[in-house]
Amino acid sequence: MPELIILIPILLIIFLALVGGAYFLRRSGSKDTELEPRKGDKDVTLPSDSEEEVSTEQPKKAQPEIVLEGKPSFFERLSKARSAFSGYLGDLVGVSKVNEETWEDIEDALIQADVGVSTATSLLEDVRVTAKEREVESGAEILELLKERMNSELAGKDRSLTIDEGETNVWLFVGVNGVGKTTTIGKLGRRLVSQGNKPLMAAGDTFRAAAAEQLTMWAQRCGAEIVRGSEGGDPSSVVFDGVAAAASRGCDVVLADTAGRLHNKANLMEELAKVRRVAAKDKGHVSEVLLVLDATTGQNGLSQAKIFAEAVDVTGVVLTKLDGSAKGGIVFAVESELGIPVKLVGLGEGAEDLIDFDPQEFVAALFE
Numbered sequence: 001m002p003e004l005i006i007l008i009p010i011l012l013i014i015f016l017a018l019v020g021g022a023y024f025l026r027r028s029g030s031k032d033t034e035l036e037p038r039k040g041d042k043d044v045t046l047p048s049d050s051e052e053e054v055s056t057e058q059p060k061k062a063q064p065e066i067v068l069e070g071k072p073s074f075f076e077r078l079s080k081a082r083s084a085f086s087g088y089l090g091d092l093v094g095v096s097k098v099n100e101e102t103w104e105d106i107e108d109a110l111i112q113a114d115v116g117v118s119t120a121t122s123l124l125e126d127v128r129v130t131a132k133e134r135e136v137e138s139g140a141e142i143l144e145l146l147k148e149r150m151n152s153e154l155a156g157k158d159r160s161l162t163i164d165e166g167e168t169n170v171w172l173f174v175g176v177n178g179v180g181k182t183t184t185i186g187k188l189g190r191r192l193v194s195q196g197n198k199p200l201m202a203a204g205d206t207f208r209a210a211a212a213e214q215l216t217m218w219a220q221r222c223g224a225e226i227v228r229g230s231e232g233g234d235p236s237s238v239v240f241d242g243v244a245a246a247a248s249r250g251c252d253v254v255l256a257d258t259a260g261r262l263h264n265k266a267n268l269m270e271e272l273a274k275v276r277r278v279a280a281k282d283k284g285h286v287s288e289v290l291l292v293l294d295a296t297t298g299q300n301g302l303s304q305a306k307i308f309a310e311a312v313d314v315t316g317v318v319l320t321k322l323d324g325s326a327k328g329g330i331v332f333a334v335e336s337e338l339g340i341p342v343k344l345v346g347l348g349e350g351a352e353d354l355i356d357f358d359p360q361e362f363v364a365a366l367f368e
């Protein structure tokens, strides 16, 4: 009996130990199941970590896009011009055999896109000869020949802007009112400063006080020097003073603005010819005369251009507002009818929205 008295508490302890153990095991078991969702949580957080990695990559990817936004490309900005070309001519791809009617449609499309009648005719004459030589007749092939011919039309021209070393270079900007002369000078001033040049802006548009104000703002924005005269003053003397100031301040490029409007056209052309002569006096060295043309004015712009080209020896064209409703064909008309290279293109109103004209990129973008 005393053995039983000892055995009962021992059995009780064993029983309690078993129950306690089972309870403990359950708890730790439930801990495991609690952990699982945590693991699951971790699994969820892991991909979200990697999502974060992706999202940190996205800004990295976006960075070059920001740079692109800074320097616009034809691909981004030529909306209307692109629809003019790829819209009118895109259907050509589906044509299996180009006939006389199709050739006329192509010509119409080019004229509608502002290429101009004589340029469109001469381009297509060449394309027809090549098509015959190469025994090509499908629309897709003809379109390729046309692009090839458009490229060759624009190829091989010197589109650089001259800065002669050791000289007080003068770049004269001419063109009718509102085409973008002052804006182009502002954009170029910024570019020149960032290249390490020292530009001076001369507010030669004395016709309106606002023009000098506008130029002064650009000069302040980009850190260029500025010389301005009084409203209604003599534009030639403003440019002359600009050259003298540039020479004494060690500026290498004078960006000379001019008026786009005087009392009548004959006076304006005389005035511009005089500005050009005066700009070349003393230290002045006229290395560019840039005709600024608004691309949205199409063929009207071309007739303006002819008048300016007769009055002052234009060395290059700045084609502005190609981002707007311009159809783009004006580039071919300017180059083939005037023989003046398009050197710069305006693709917007911002300070960065001026690019060097790259003909191959332009043609590619038109048909993209």
Ligand SMILES: Nc1nc2c(ncn2[C@@H]2O[C@H](COP(=O)(O)OP(=O)(O)O)[C@@H](O)[C@H]2O)c(=O)[nH]1
Binding pocket: 175, 176, 177, 178, 179, 180, 181, 182, 183, 184, 260, 292, 320, 321, 322, 323, 324, 345, 346, 347, 348, 349, 353
């Ligand atoms: N969209 C667009 N607008 C432009 C461009 N260049 C100039 N402009 C705008 O055209 C207007 C006239 O420009 P302005 O420089 O004053 O012409 P100016 O009279 O020849 O000096 C302004 O509102 C400019 O912001 C361009 O490339 N694209």
Ligand SMILES: [Mg+2]
Binding pocket: 181, 182, 183, 205, 211, 257
């Ligand atoms: Mg102006």
